[in-house]
Amino acid sequence: MDVSPRLLVVRRGQEEESFHRGRAVVATATGETVVAIGDAEAPVFPRSAIKPMQAIPLVASGAAETFGLTDAEIALACGSHVGSPLHVATAQSILKKIDLSCDALGCGVHWPLDSGQTRALAARGEEPTVLHNNCSGKHSGFLAVGAVRGLDIAGYTKASHPIMREVTNAISLLTGATLDEAQACVDGCAIPAFSMPLVSVATGFARLGTGEGLSPVFASSVARIRSAIVKNPVMLSGEGRFDTCVTAGCSGEVFVKSGAEGVIAASIPALGYGLVVKIDDGAHRAATAVMAELLLYVLQKHSLVSTKAREMLKGYACFQLKNWNGTNVGSAQPILFDGP
Amino acid sequence: MDVSPRLLVVRRGQEEESFHRGRAVVATATGETVVAIGDAEAPVFPRSAIKPMQAIPLVASGAAETFGLTDAEIALACGSHVGSPLHVATAQSILKKIDLSCDALGCGVHWPLDSGQTRALAARGEEPTVLHNNCSGKHSGFLAVGAVRGLDIAGYTKASHPIMREVTNAISLLTGATLDEAQACVDGCAIPAFSMPLVSVATGFARLGTGEGLSPVFASSVARIRSAIVKNPVMLSGEGRFDTCVTAGCSGEVFVKSGAEGVIAASIPALGYGLVVKIDDGAHRAATAVMAELLLYVLQKHSLVSTKAREMLKGYACFQLKNWNGTNVGSAQPILFDGP
Numbered sequence: 001m002d003v004s005p006r007l008l009v010v011r012r013g014q015e016e017e018s019f020h021r022g023r024a025v026v027a028t029a030t031g032e033t034v035v036a037i038g039d040a041e042a043p044v045f046p047r048s049a050i051k052p053m054q055a056i057p058l059v060a061s062g063a064a065e066t067f068g069l070t071d072a073e074i075a076l077a078c079g080s081h082v083g084s085p086l087h088v089a090t091a092q093s094i095l096k097k098i099d100l101s102c103d104a105l106g107c108g109v110h111w112p113l114d115s116g117q118t119r120a121l122a123a124r125g126e127e128p129t130v131l132h133n134n135c136s137g138k139h140s141g142f143l144a145v146g147a148v149r150g151l152d153i154a155g156y157t158k159a160s161h162p163i164m165r166e167v168t169n170a171i172s173l174l175t176g177a178t179l180d181e182a183q184a185c186v187d188g189c190a191i192p193a194f195s196m197p198l199v200s201v202a203t204g205f206a207r208l209g210t211g212e213g214l215s216p217v218f219a220s221s222v223a224r225i226r227s228a229i230v231k232n233p234v235m236l237s238g239e240g241r242f243d244t245c246v247t248a249g250c251s252g253e254v255f256v257k258s259g260a261e262g263v264i265a266a267s268i269p270a271l272g273y274g275l276v277v278k279i280d281d282g283a284h285r286a287a288t289a290v291m292a293e294l295l296l297y298v299l300q301k302h303s304l305v306s307t308k309a310r311e312m313l314k315g316y317a318c319f320q321l322k323n324w325n326g327t328n329v330g331s332a333q334p335i336l337f338d339g340p
Numbered sequence: 341m342d343v344s345p346r347l348l349v350v351r352r353g354q355e356e357e358s359f360h361r362g363r364a365v366v367a368t369a370t371g372e373t374v375v376a377i378g379d380a381e382a383p384v385f386p387r388s389a390i391k392p393m394q395a396i397p398l399v400a401s402g403a404a405e406t407f408g409l410t411d412a413e414i415a416l417a418c419g420s421h422v423g424s425p426l427h428v429a430t431a432q433s434i435l436k437k438i439d440l441s442c443d444a445l446g447c448g449v450h451w452p453l454d455s456g457q458t459r460a461l462a463a464r465g466e467e468p469t470v471l472h473n474n475c476s477g478k479h480s481g482f483l484a485v486g487a488v489r490g491l492d493i494a495g496y497t498k499a500s501h502p503i504m505r506e507v508t509n510a511i512s513l514l515t516g517a518t519l520d521e522a523q524a525c526v527d528g529c530a531i532p533a534f535s536m537p538l539v540s541v542a543t544g545f546a547r548l549g550t551g552e553g554l555s556p557v558f559a560s561s562v563a564r565i566r567s568a569i570v571k572n573p574v575m576l577s578g579e580g581r582f583d584t585c586v587t588a589g590c591s592g593e594v595f596v597k598s599g600a601e602g603v604i605a606a607s608i609p610a611l612g613y614g615l616v617v618k619i620d621d622g623a624h625r626a627a628t629a630v631m632a633e634l635l636l637y638v639l640q641k642h643s644l645v646s647t648k649a650r651e652m653l654k655g656y657a658c659f660q661l662k663n664w665n666g667t668n669v670g671s672a673q674p675i676l677f678d679g680p
Contacts, residue, residue, distance in 0.1 A: 003343050010601075010622065013525035015535050017385050018601050018622035021361070045357050108664025111459070115451070119462035133664060185353035186669040193669075195355050261350075261358050281621040282350065282358035324448025324473060329526040329533075 004038040005335075007279070008286040010321070012330040020286035022262065022279035024294055024336065027202035028272050029212035031176060035294070036199070037336055043195040044278045047187060047259030050201065051138055052078040052208055052225055054191075056170040057163070058141040059221035063148035067097040074228035075235035076137030080258065082238030083112025083121070083132035090235065091131050094140035098147040105143070106157045107135040107189035114238055135189035137235070142167065142191075159184040159192040168192060173218065175204035188260060198278055201265050205274025209255075209267035226269065229255050242288045242316065246295070249312040253304055254295060258284065264291040271302055285332070292316035293334035344378040345675075347619070348626040350661070352670040360626035362602065362619035364634055364676065367542035368612050369552035371516060375634070376539070377676055383535040384618045387527060387599030390541065391478055392418040392548055392565055394531075396510040397503070398481040399561035403488035407437040414568035415575035416477030420598065422578030423452025423461070423472035430575065431471050434480035438487040445483070446497045447475040447529035454578055475529035477575070482507065482531075499524040499532040508532060513558065515544035528600060538618055541605050545614025549595075549607035566609065569595045582628045582656065586635070589652040593644055594635060598624065604631040611642055625672070632656035633674035 004021040011017060023038030033040055055077040058064050064074055073094050081087035095102060111118045111128050121128060130136060146153040146163050156163045159181045172179045177196035184192035206212070208226065211219030229236060233247035236257060242264075246256045256266040262279030264287045275294055279286040292313045299305035305313070321330040344361040351357060363378030373380055395417040398404050404414055413434045421427035435442060451458045451468050461468060470476060486493045486503050496503045499521045512519045517536035524532035546552070548566065551559030569576060573587035576597060582604075586596045596606040602619030604627045615634055619626040632653045639645035645653070661670040 012385055012533055012535075015383070015385070015525060017535075018620060020621045043355070045352055045355070106665070108666075110664050111455070115455075115458070118455070118459065119451070122459035122462040123465060125463060185355060186663060186667060188663045188669070190663055190665050190667065193352055195352075195357075279621075280358060281360050281619075281623055281626070283621055283623065286621070323526060323528045323530055324450050325446070325530050326448075327526060327530065329528070 002039045002042070004280050007037070007290045007336060008332055008334050010330065010332045017330065020279050020281060020283050022277060022286065022290060023198055024275070024277045024290060025199050025202040026273050026275045026294065026298060027199050027206055029203065029206040029210055031199060031203045033199060034273060035298070040199040041197045044198045044201060044263060045185070045193055045195045045261065046201045046263055046265065047193065047261060048080045048135070049257050049259030049263045049265040049276070050171060050204065051080065052229065052257055053171045053174045053204055054138060054167050055141055055225055056174070056218060056221050057145045057166040059224050060170070060217050061145050061148050061166070063144040064224070066148050067144055069094060069097065069144070071228035072232045072235055073137070074225060075232035077141030078225060078229055078257065079137055079236040080113070080134040081137060081235065082114035082241060083117045083128065083134065084114070084238055087137070087235070087238070088131045091136040091140050094137065094144060098144050100143055100147070102130050104153060105130045105133070105136055105139045107133045107139045109133060114241070117238070133189065139189065157190040164192055168194070170218070171204070173214065174207050175200040198276055201276040202274040205265045205267040205276065206272055207274070209269035209274065210272050212272065226255065245312065246292070246316070250309050251306065253299065256291065258287065262287045264288065266291060266295060268298060268304070270304060271298070273298060289317050289319070289332055289334050290336065293336050297336065342379045342382070344620050347377070347630045347676060348672055348674050350670065350672045357670065360619050360621060360623050362617060362626065362630060363538055364615070364617045364630060365539050365542040366613050366615045366634065366638060367539050367546055369543065369546040369550055369614070371539060371543045373539060374613060375638070380539040381537045384538045384541060384603060385525070385533055385535045385601065386541045386603055386605065387533065387601060388420045388475070389597050389599030389603045389605040389616070390511060390544065391420065392569065392597055393511045393514045393544055394478060394507050395481055395565055396514070396558060396561050397485045397506040399564050400510070400557050401485050401488050401506070403484040404564070406488050407484055409434060409437065409484070411568035412572045412575055413477070414565060415572035417481030418565060418569055418597065419477055419576040420453070420474040421477060421575065422454035422581060423457045423468065423474065424454070424578055427477070427575070427578070428471045431476040431480050434477065434484060438484050440483055440487070442470050444493060445470045445473070445476055445479045447473045447479045449473060454581070457578070473529065479529065497530040504532055508534070510558070511544070513554065514547050515540040538616055541616040542614040545605045545607040545616065546612055547614070549609035549614065550612045552612065566595065585652065586632070586656070590649050591646065593639065596631065598627065602627045604628065606631060606635060608638060608644070610644060611638070613638060629657050629659070629672055629674050630676065633676050637676065
């Protein structure tokens with residue numbers, strides 16, 4: 001098998017302590033590869049990075065319109081939120097509009113992704129509910145599709161359920177990947193998880209950014225999703241988190257979505273580019289640094305980055321490691337184009 | 341540079357999702373290499389894995405004896421604890437015996453390593469103190485060395501301070517590595533961090549297990565440390581954690597200590613072996629699985645493992661990945677000796 005290149009080096013003082021290998025692709029809506037670092041064709045599970053694709057049926061089915069979902073609610077359906085009171089309330093609001101309780105959600109319960117939110121919840125003497133699950137917005141969106149279609153929602157997380165078939169079909173149309181329902185694996189939130197070539201994820205994010213190659217309904221649906229996300233970046237993740245800060249900090253030029261196991265995808269609509277990073281070992285710290293460096297490279301090349309956005313991205317790409325006393329003890333640096 | 345072999349594969353369903361590369365060594369007290377997977381000579385920062393070596397001056401200086409430290413307190417000085425009330429009280433007890441308050445500790449403050457302990461602390465409306473720092477026992481031990489030696493403890497975390505010189509000297513004598521104080525990096529808890537060949541860490545753990553090649557004082561000190569650890573494995577880390585469970589589960593045949601960035605070291609005194617694993621990317625999930633597999637291999641070869649210990653180690657080596665609903669969604673499997 002191909003050995004992926006080293007993409008991030010972590011140093012203690014000036015000495016190398018750890019490093020991460022991985023792959024990255026920038027592609028257009030037609031699947032043309034603009035940048036390929038490592039094997040662009042080898043498979044990846046995009047996981048939650050493709051939530052904006054999984055939210056397409058919510059808009060395309062007319063559910064968002066029928067139930068009067070706000071942009072914030074649509075953005076939450078595209079997000080992996082950190083379980084703040086705002087996120088929980090937004091998921092609840094979607095469910096209220098479709099006349100369901102949170103008992104209908106099949107994503108399971110976990111403590112908030114954000115440690116500060118977890119401590120705040122514990123300090124209030126509360127336990128997490130299914131609404132704190134980072135996927136509660138996405139699942140509420142699925143149930144809205146079921147509601148507008150008049151479907152029985154029992155077993156809605158199964159690959160063979162009509163809601164999931166609609167979701168899988170959207171992913172397939174966006175990415176161009178053939179997805180075999182019978183071969184579906186299971187994601188963290190119980191819905192089908194499919195692997196696909198890395199370049200397909202980038203292609204899908206190019207299409208999310210432009211609508212190119214999509215039907216009129218899908219093209220207008222991705223436009224609504226894009227607009228909802230860039231107006232509500234906090235719904236993608238949460239205050240201070242990578243997806244939220246990069247999407248907010250790039251002033252609508254970019255939107256970014258992370259998934260588990262070291263995957264992050266992004267779209268630059270003005271260029272018609274989709275971007276994706278997969279770290280071999282699944283490390284999020286490396287995926288964020290590498291995606292920031294890749295965005296910097298592409299945006300600078302096309303003069304699409306403000307001074308402020310450039311500094312923000314640089315801060316994610318190269319960063320100091322501090323110890324508990326706040327002393328600098330090392331650094332992390334991406335090596336996308338000229339590394340050993 | 342050499343590419344490290346793949347040591348752990350993480351699958352979703354039957355498909356590969358992520359994998360970890362790394363290196364592992366089993367060596368004797370004379371530095372003879374029994375097993376070498378990947379480059380045994382390339383450097384590693386052993387980080388907290390070598391806390392049992394850093395605790396040697398606490399015993400060798402006579403401080404443990406003078407101040408009447410218990411086995412539990414000595415074990416805590418070798419541990420990276422999870423900040424439970426028991427751990428906090430034990431660190432406090434060391435400080436009380438040397439007539440210092442926790443203000444003397446220079447390791448910094450962080451929320452407990454264990455998320456359950458963090459939530460419990462938050463639920464009590466408390467904030468962490470320096471005693472919750474996973475290194476508070478080790479630092480209390482350092483201060484005990486200063487107390488018995490009558491040293492000024494100001495700046496005790498600096499490489500040039502007499503306490504740290506004594507600690508660095510102990511590491512050097514155990515590992516055989518030449519450690520240049522002027523080249524010291526800084527660890528998470530502010531003390532010096534040195535890199536050394538991976539095999540040196542294994543050699544040091546072989547010596548920790550047998551005392552072979554050490555002065556009489558050091559040999560009796562490591563015997564006391566070994567005894568303290570195997571009687572108090574919970575002080576190494578905490579309930580349910582790898583170091584504690586493996587040390588407890590192997591009935592005194594093994595002790596194990598993890599460090600940051602994917603390092604774990606272990607000792608099998610009866611065989612005179614030291615073991616060490618370094619995962620290239622720093623992932624603890626891979627280090628635990630690979631160390632469990634390596635221990636299984638060595639212990640089984642020498643018929644030193646009970647049925648119960650074997651099952652425990654197998655559970656750490658190969659494990660199911662479950663989602664928030666408790667459904668099996670994948671697995672992780674080490675591939676130490678025959679992997680692709």
